Amino acid sequence: MDLRRVLWLIHLGMIIFVGWQGVMAMQAADLVTYLRDVSGRTASYLLLGTLLFAPLSRLWPRLRLYIKVRRYLGLWGFCMVLIHVIVWVSLEFAFDWSLMWQEVNDNLFIWLGLVALILLLPMAVTSNNKAVRRLGFRRWQGLHSVAYLIVPLSLGHYFMAQKVASGEPIVLLLVLLLLMFWRFKYAD
Amino acid sequence: MPIKSSDITPEVLFRQRRRMLGIGLASLSLPLAGNWFGDTEELNNNIDNVTPGAIVQPELKATELKIINSYNNYYEFGFSKEAPSGAEKTLITSPWSVEVGGIGADKPGIYDIAELHGEYGIENHIRRFRCVEAWSMVVPWNGIALAKVIKAAQPNSKAKYVRFETLHDEQQMPNANWAGGPYIEGLTIAEAIHPLAMLATGIYDKPLEQQTGAPVRLVVPWKYGFKYAKSIVRIDLVERMPRNTWWRQNPNEYGFYANVNPQFDHPRWSQATERVVGGFGRQKTLLFNGYADEVAYLYPDLGDRRYFY
Numbered sequence: 001m002d003l004r005r006v007l008w009l010i011h012l013g014m015i016i017f018v019g020w021q022g023v024m025a026m027q028a029a030d031l032v033t034y035l036r037d038v039s040g041r042t043a044s045y046l047l048l049g050t051l052l053f054a055p056l057s058r059l060w061p062r063l064r065l066y067i068k069v070r071r072y073l074g075l076w077g078f079c080m081v082l083i084h085v086i087v088w089v090s091l092e093f094a095f096d097w098s099l100m101w102q103e104v105n106d107n108l109f110i111w112l113g114l115v116a117l118i119l120l121l122p123m124a125v126t127s128n129n130k131a132v133r134r135l136g137f138r139r140w141q142g143l144h145s146v147a148y149l150i151v152p153l154s155l156g157h158y159f160m161a162q163k164v165a166s167g168e169p170i171v172l173l174l175v176l177l178l179l180m181f182w183r184f185k186y187a188d
Numbered sequence: 189m190p191i192k193s194s195d196i197t198p199e200v201l202f203r204q205r206r207r208m209l210g211i212g213l214a215s216l217s218l219p220l221a222g223n224w225f226g227d228t229e230e231l232n233n234n235i236d237n238v239t240p241g242a243i244v245q246p247e248l249k250a251t252e253l254k255i256i257n258s259y260n261n262y263y264e265f266g267f268s269k270e271a272p273s274g275a276e277k278t279l280i281t282s283p284w285s286v287e288v289g290g291i292g293a294d295k296p297g298i299y300d301i302a303e304l305h306g307e308y309g310i311e312n313h314i315r316r317f318r319c320v321e322a323w324s325m326v327v328p329w330n331g332i333a334l335a336k337v338i339k340a341a342q343p344n345s346k347a348k349y350v351r352f353e354t355l356h357d358e359q360q361m362p363n364a365n366w367a368g369g370p371y372i373e374g375l376t377i378a379e380a381i382h383p384l385a386m387l388a389t390g391i392y393d394k395p396l397e398q399q400t401g402a403p404v405r406l407v408v409p410w411k412y413g414f415k416y417a418k419s420i421v422r423i424d425l426v427e428r429m430p431r432n433t434w435w436r437q438n439p440n441e442y443g444f445y446a447n448v449n450p451q452f453d454h455p456r457w458s459q460a461t462e463r464v465v466g467g468f469g470r471q472k473t474l475l476f477n478g479y480a481d482e483v484a485y486l487y488p489d490l491g492d493r494r495y496f497y
Contacts, residue, residue: 029270106457164438
């Protein structure tokens with residue numbers, strides 16, 4: 001399938017997903033928790049998804065033609081992270097900065113999320129061809145390898161926020177471990 | 189789906205009713221305590237002095253029933269907040285009996301819910317509910333004082349703790365085995381006869397639903413929500429501290445007492461504040477969930493972490 005059509009489908013799918021989740025959130029017992037959790041979870045899927053490209057294109061070289069998909073998965077992931085953070089700051093903490101600071105300091109898992117967010121910002125800003133040209137491919141690639149730090153931080157953040165060691169973040173962490181193994185064992 | 193106004197008892201009505209029930213605030217000065225574990229005679233005297241109706245909280249605004257009934261932790265029906273209410277209603281709550289016994293009970297017995305209601309009369313109390321996950325609600329419970337059931341069992345000198353057991357039935361509970369056995373909770377005998385401790389059978393004058401622990405559950409408003417054993421089938425007066433389920437699951441993070449205290453954080457998150465479910469923003473968590481005046485005397489050292497996780 002032609003790349004433009006694939007990208008178009010991804011955008012359409014994400015817009016429908018966001019709208020649908022908005023409707024679901026209105027029906028949930030707790031709007032705030034629902035929005036906070038669904039955006040966080042979706043972000044972790046999308047960000048982990050971006051790491052799939054390197055190993056999979058080794059297995060299936062044709063995938064290299066679709067490398068741009070990775071950029072948009074990452075940007076949609078960033079978008080979900082933004083929603084996650086905006087919900088947290090506005091709806092959950094009602095802009096009470098001192099309370100938020102106390103929460104951050106009391107909770108290692110929020111620190112992990114915060115660090116991941118900060119690392120994600122320069123990546124999001126440089127996710128365009130212009131930035132690749134301006135930085136030069138090598139430097140740009142170096143900057144974007146921070147993804148290998150961001151994804152473990154995000155998944156750790158997700159895992160630690162649970163009351164019990166629950167299945168979903170563990171599966172995601174296992175996928176990540178496998179990917180890392182693959183990525184570095186078979187690195188060129 | 190919007191919440192119909194008919195689903196919610198007008199708050200004013202609830203406050204009125206509470207006020208009518210709030211007879212004799214003076215009897216709040218309880219002669220309880222002194223001793224960590226009193227002798228049997230003292231225990232029975234104390235139970236006679238339990239007047240739960242005395243503790244009223246007209247200032248609390250109850251959470252809407254719709255929210256109370258759709259945001260629940262009941263792992264036997266699934267791990268998500270939606271699973272217990274979303275799952276098929278497989279729990280058979282009638283007939284239902286609660287067996288009261290144990291080595292510390294001179295007069296064991298088997299009760300059904302109607303019997304409990306008939307014998308002791310239904311009380312109504314609006315109480316704060318604080319989950320260990322740092323969210324909260326305000327629940328208008330209906331039920332009976334736990335102390336009355338304990339008294340009927342005629343506790344002897346071996347009654348030092350009370351052990352609660354939830355129904356464990358794979359046919360009725362899709363996730364019955366998540367903890368490898370029945371859900372167990374426990375209280376000290378002094379906690380169990382405290383006027384704030386109740387066996388709830390309803391919320392907003394409607395019977396409890398599957399997801400809220402039908403047909404009978406424990407309510408201990410100064411403790412974290414996991415202490416509120418649901419769908420209780422056995423209550424035993426015992427000599428040794430019962431190993432409650434969450435304590436067994438993760439002894440570093442959950443203990444026996446689990447009293448609410450904003451100063452003692454969970455190892456992975458802060459307990460200083462809480463989200464009021466259905467609302468926006470967070471509010472500060474109160475020592476003993478706002479019931480410090482009533483229960484603090486039960487705990488000799490408020491700096492001891494043992495009491496607060």
